[in-house]
Amino acid sequence: MKGIRLFFFIWLAIPFLSNTTLANVSPNPASDITKAANAQWLKILPFANEQDFKDATKGLVAPLPNNGIIKDAKGRVVWNMQLFKFVLEQKKSPETVNPSLWRQMQLVMQGGLFKVCDRLYQIRNADLSNMTIIEGDTGIIVIDPLISTETAKAALDLYYAHRPKKPVVAVFYSHSHVDHYGGVRGIIDEKDVRDGKVKIIAPEGFTEAAVSENLYAGNAMSRRATYMYGNMLPPSPQGQVGAGLGTTTSTGTITLILPTDLIKETGQKMSIDGLDFEFLMAPDSEAPAEMHWYVKQLKAISAAENCTHTLHNTYTLRGAKIRNPLAWSKYLNETIQLWGKDAEILYGMHHWPVWGHDAVIENLAMARDGYRYINDQTLRLANMGYTPDQIAEQVHFPEKLAQHWAMRGYYGSVYHNVKATYVFYLGWFDGNPSNLHVLPPVEAAKKYVEYMGGAQEILTKARKAYEKGEYRWVAEVGNHVVFADPSNEEARMLVADALEQLGYQAESGPWRNFYLTGAQELRNGVKELPTPNTAAPDIIKAVDTSMLLDYTAIRLNPEKAAGKVITINLALTDSSEKYVLELRNSALSNRIGTADKADLSIDIPRALLNNVFLQETTLDDALKSKEVTVRGDEKKLHDLLGMLDNFPFWFNIVTPNKPLSKK
Template identity: 50%
Template sequence: MWWAFSFTQAANEAVLNELDFDDERDFADVARGLIAPLPDNGVIRNSAGQIVWDLPAFSLVRGDAPATANPSLWRQSKLMKHAGLFQVTDRLFQVRNHDLANVTIVEGDDALVVIDTGTNTDCARAAMDLYFQHRPRKPVTAVIYTHTHIDHYGGVLGIVSPEDVAAGKVSIIAPGDDFDRLALGENVICGNVMARRSTHPFGELLADCATGMIGDGIGLATASHVTIGYLPPTDIVHRTGEQRTLAGLTFVFQMAPDTEAPEEFHIFIPELKALTCAENANHTLHNIQTLRGARTRDAAGFARYLDEAIELFGTAAEVYYGPHTWPVWGNADVVAFLESQRDTYKYLHDQTLRLANHGLTPVEIAEQLRLPDSLGRAWWNRGYHGTVNHNVKAVYAKELGWYDGNPAHLHPLPPAESACRYVELAGGADKLLAHGRKAMEAGDYRWVAELAGHAVFADPADQKARDLQADAFEQLGYQAEGPQWRNIYLSAARELRYGVDRSAGEQTASTETIKAMPLEVFLDYLAVRLNGPDAIGHDLAINLTLTDLPDPYSITIGNGVLHARKRHTKNADLELTLTRPQLIAGVLSPGTLDTAINDASITAHGDIGALHTLIGLLDTFDPYFELLSSNAAATSHGSPRS
């Protein structure tokens, strides 16, 4: 449905009256310091000539918002179109909107420090090329990952080479002892479900148009045809107050774990009076729970560490810059921005728990809770990434878990079975859909989506039900201020009409990412892939001697569970001597293990059948599973492995 119904038009017109669209300060700030726009009109290609980044696709985002877009989201997307090389302050530069995340470059006397790398090699290389076209060419002496998300480390190979890092010419600085495990594990262990779900919130399935993708809130687009890299940290920051002298400048670190990422830190450069709180402060409300799926975050932690940042650096900071969106200048404005963001997260946390203590359920709290105008009407607290609604539910889940205290929700029927009973109760699918069409005419789109959703789960082949639910989703998407909500609704509508696009989506659990995993994380990944029901009755043990690692390892299977331990076990069925890359490559491509054993590049003693049994018990996940109807039938007796 390619037009906005009257109810959607009215909802979007109400936004124009709710918010101060005459406030143009952000448009001045987003353009401030521009040195040069992106070359080639913002088109970045990889070595094969494929388009990796396509800024011109968003040329439609101009002028007033169409009826099919929330005016607040349209405004944010117009701001995010400002792309190029910017000078933030003396010695500090950013390349923005060449990728989902910014690359920040700090100039020392004789070298550069790069803070965050963006998502992929080609966009990061394009950022550095643009910088060097306009600034003196100096070597990069350090790369800083502010936190464990892929859009902040994935472009590292476009900035520095593994050889220079290995030679000690470049340090890779990151927070926390578990950076490798948390960065790579998130994208692999749950990588299949995250990647599938991500196709919806990030608009990967949608056309760039007024009825489709108009931005991601903290960026414009999701890159395609990308190469994602990773280099492990060589210098770990453990404690608040630690400093590093890099390129002649002082970098002071403030630890902020379990906030926007499990490992994250803030950075203050005293000589430049420049502060970043990474993704804990942006020109948007952030996610307490990502819609792609990740560990639930601590809203109180956001507030606590932002408050600490104000205490530590608030009197000195003259500019705030982040890995997304644009900077804030002037001490008073920097402090006001940080205080406002701090209080927003604290309000969400505290008021959610207040209402929970009154007995309200997560859904009831999300329907009721609104930010005070002093916070909610501030553009930087609007829901361009997280939303008040789904953040409230995340706070509840973080503090109290999924169960809301109502036994009817404790052990509900599976969705497909429940849906069939609702359809029967309504007198059949036709009668249920008739109710849905009546609600559609009344603009009650959430109820339409629920009613039609029962019909879809009861009979996924019922195209009338699918089309009606798609109609409702499209109107909800056109009204949504949050770009991820918009993209989710519109992507779901597309799949309901046309089926799952099996050519779309970037897999975070890529071969390159898996090969970069620390061995412990890779073995955790194997445990998740083990088909427990099929593994019952198989008892085996394999000892691993890794010639490139100092410690021995063992893998055992029993009771349908895989255990990996940093020691050999007694009475192993098989002893393997090999390298970590050989092990990982062999599990990913089993034939290479047999070849390597036959040519003696891997030494094997014992029953090689134990290895074949192990690999045969590992599931292969379908990256295109259904999101809008049940997948339960495929896993009712274990899971398919191919």
């Protein structure tokens, strides 16, 4: 297992590289067509309505200290809002940024400690997410302690600088994404949890969801996340301006302390330090494990991340399982029914709250209607025989939803959510047999180029299309030329130019980042920079042993394993777990139990196995430990390890990937 890197929550990992090693990019200005397209947004959307700016600044107690710069114990910067200060320096959007996205990022950049109401405070823009603090009778309840211990500690320190220093008596994890629990060790000591001084409350299924979502496909997700979050783009009006959901992601220490109390059913109530909480279960919405809650004394609802100031993702472009828009809508409807009558505040795990009964209901209802609309209209058109591409072009929000700022596509988009919904119900195949077994991209591209008269003929026509502003088409047809011949510099530069203009026009932060990162890599190539090891010790410890073994099986090279049969008994001496690993037919299975006829048996503490996966030791060194016993043919183990692939991180995306070599 030497060389194993587990990629957990890797959509947050690559900002380690951000702003420290930036490619030498010379971006183009906005074209006249892009300028005109962006100017149209000022006529389409209600920019005169500035209620969000009033709400985003309401209740400010103190700004973020140190100009929004947070460092770790070694002085390394893990959060730096100075890089994005240009967003606040001019009200009018630059010609290279969609005005709607620019408005959103100006709102997101409003950071600091805010008083929402008596006993309820939030620290915003100290990370991708918010940290919320509710004051109990004797202590405080901290909700969603950010991504990193460093940003969480800085957020709590800011609170304590302006409020009484009461102890933390409870921590909530609203859902199973790392920006809502990763900084927990920055605000509490695990000993206090073990001693019963601090409760950690989370929805049922939290732990499994938290450690599993990005495990198996982690390397691919991580690479794609460099595009989604624009981590390799310099923050600037022609580069990264933010992600819509927040500015960016912190790059500090990710931790996890497991929950002590699980919320298992809607209607479950809990009294915490003098406050009455009622919960609503919302699984398979924005996260596999998620919950809403209401605090009676505050008349305040939190719908976690299911109702924020953006249309969210039912499918995230970094890659993940598709989310259920119908369930999402129904949870929001149920939230209105349960607590809407008396609610006066709606606060979320991102962005700013809304105040007043009517505004609370409007925001919940608009989100409910939006996700329902995406679900139902996708299925309506699918049942009429339309394909995903056709449906995505036809489905648009009705005017009232489209004019509601909180349902604009700053993070998700109607277009890609519709496509995801089709796949959620019907899968990737659109029913047309011509699309059932298409040629792979490189082979297809070469034939397209041949049939269209050769690369130069295509580029001549594509350049005319570019001058007309047909950037989508230029990117599509030019991509065939690039995949047919990646060395064609003219094709690469033309596609990059088209992607760049599409990025300048994009309302969605992730769409902008994808377009501009693609343009950058076409111009400069893929820079194989150092990648961080993102397997946090707390996460490894929480992973089920079978999942670790499953991940190992994913790395099995079938050609190297061809014809090999190996059976291994694995006993974990500190957890009393016993597993059998069976290699047959180039598939490595695992099951609980013991095989009667194994090639070898290994007794090893799970803690030592964790160290192997954390790359704190090699398996060879671990096998020399007195804690480990090996019986049988040890060579079989080394044979098996020799069959495992190591995943390259910096694989190509906008140019063809290298073909697999068969050994």
